[in-house]
Amino acid sequence: MLRIENLKAGDLPPLSFKLADGECLAVDGPSGAGKSRLLRAIADLDPAAGHVFLDGAERxxxxxxxxxxxxxxxxxxxxxxxxxxxxxxxxxxxPDRVRRLCDALGFDAATLDRPLSQASTGERQRMALVRALVDDPRVLLLDEPTAALDSATAALVEELIRYQMLSGRLVILVTHDTPMADRLSAMRLELAPPRPLPQRDTSVPRGPFAGHAA
Amino acid sequence: MNAPALTTLDLAIAASLLLLNVAVSWGFRLGLEKRLAVAALRMVVQLALAGWLLQILFQQTSPVWTAAMALVMAAAAAHEVVTRQRRRFAGVAPYAVGMGTLLFVGTAFTVIAVGGLIGAEPWTSPRFFLPVLGMVLGNAMTGVSLVLDAVTAAAERERGSIEARLALGATRFQAFDSVLRRGLETGLMPILNAMAVAGVVSLPGMMTGQILAGADPLEAAKYQMLILFVIGAATALSVVLAGFAAVWLLTDDRHRLRLDRLQLVRSQT
Structure with a gap:
């Protein structure tokens, strides 16, 4: 069980919700609405006020x-x-477990041994899923996991997400693919478009390359 | 067989050699005349002041004044470290890192060199302590500047891969390990190069000075070796301390990457 109380991610309004084992929450909203920022805040990659509990333990x-x-x-x-x-x-x-995940995502495990610079965007995205799943996390925060994939491969990813839910993992899924969201989740979170004049967010790096970051 | 004393006229003639720099700047329209004049003037004033101050310091033996001078030198080196950064931590953090590292390493290794190895009596004697401290600080300063710059630049450039590792459950030092290793390498490069070419491409300053002052060249070479060993070790320690401090400042206690603590400084002209 994941419980979120008054989480303030960036300039989003405070959010509270609960997610039970095996459940999926689908998040959608226009660009700049803060979908990635919400996931980053839950993963504690960006500072955010509020409380997050997993299985009763506060983070x-x-x-x-x-x-x-x-x-x-x-x-x-x-x-x-x-x-x-x-x-x-x-x-x-x-190695067996790695191979099974690669099979499930429709690519040869030998791809893992080729230079990443030669991999396609879709391959890199699927290999990142393998890397993320291989050590059995409890909660998956997936940011547009099918964005770079054709529909057949996207279906494989959807199948894998469903399998993860059946094994009791919790999923928060950011996606623009409404039919997939409908099939996977009963809960929906729609983030509002960003305000016309967003306030300067101090959690965003101010370095010279900050604009390129996701 | 001391070197002959220089007259003001000798210096004036030597200074006129800088007209060559002026000619180059003017001929190629580099526009460096003003900076050249400022740099030359600074050099003259700083060295004259340093000579005058050391003259006074050498006439007494109070360790208090030697310590005061050592503090001033470390502070100047720390200030130089900070001004050389293209991306700077907000607040007093960069000064604290520079000053803390340089003061600690500078003092420790100068005491080892002067008190332990050279065996000067007393080891606080300013005639030995301050020049050795200067050499240690100068090299450690270069190393610290380079490692801070390398680590902060890499943290910004490789933000994605650092955060990818953090997202997978790495600690801050695990996520920074390749960045830190390359930073340490960068910081150590100048002293490694200096040792590799010492005596072949360049005669180190201290050895040259001792030879000009009439010392036996072989004795001067031995002194230079000792100093280079001490400088090498001091630079290694300060580079490591500054590298870890940089990672510490770029991350927080939740093992997050905190690039918001950096601000870009306009490149100096």
Whole structure:
């Protein structure tokens, strides 16, 4: 059970909701509405006021890295820090489990050993899903997981999400794909368009490349 | 066999050599005349002041004055570290990192060199302590500036991959490990290069000075080796301390990346 009380992500209004095991909350809204910011705030990647509980434990009672081992944010534009996706996998993970996830997402596990610079956007997105799922997080925060995929592959991702829910994981899914959202979730959150003159948000980096960040 | 004393005329003639720089700047329309004049004037004033101050300091043996001078030197080095950053932490943090690192490392290694290795009596003797401190500080300052700049620049450039690791449950130091390693390498490069070419491409300043002052070249070379070992170790320690401090400041206790603590400084002209 994930319980969120008065979470203030960026300049979004405070949010409260509960999500039971095996449930999915679908989030939609126009660009700039703060969908990614909401997911980042739940993953504790950006500072946000409010309380978040998972299975009765409040997140501030555990270190940030332990929280993110349980509550896993998967960016819409996954970034890597290694040459190949294989090197980014945890050393303790069983190769068998990796192969099954690759099968489920419709690509050959050998792709993990090819240089990431040669992978397509869709392949990178699916490999990021494998990386995110392989060490069994409790909650999945998926940011447009099917955006770069054709409809057949998107169906595979949807199937995998459904399987994760059946195994008791909680999913918060940002997507513009309304039919998929309808099939996966009973709960819906529609974020309002950004205000015409948004206030300067101090949580956004002010560096020279800040505009390029997702 | 001391070097002959220089007269004001000698210096004036040497200064006129700078007219060559003026000619280059003018000929290629570099517009550097004003900065050249300022730089030359600063050099003259700073060195004259330093010489005058050391003259006074050497006439007494109070460790208090030596310590005061050491503090001033460390503060100047820390200020230089801060002004060299293209991206700066807000508030007093960068000064604290620069001053803390340089004062600690500078003092510790100068005491080792002067008191332990050279065996000067007393080890607080300003004639030994301050020049050695100056050499240690100068090199550590370069290393600290480089590592801070490298780590902050990489944190901005590689924000995506750092946050990808954080999102997967990495601690702040795990997420920064490749950035930190490359930063340390950058910070250590100048001293490694200096050691590699010492005596072949360049005769180090201290050795040259001792030889000009009439010392035996082999004795001067031995002194230079000792100083380079000390400087090398001091630079390594300060680079590591500053590198970890940079990661500490770029992240918070929830292991988040906090680029909002950085501000871009306009490039200096």
């Amino acid at each position: 501030r009672e555990m270190p940030g890295n332990a929280w993110r081992s349980l509550v896993r944010y998967v960016s819409a534009e996954p970034a890597w820090w290694t040459e190949t996706a294989r090197e980014a996998l945890p050393e303790t993970v069983a």
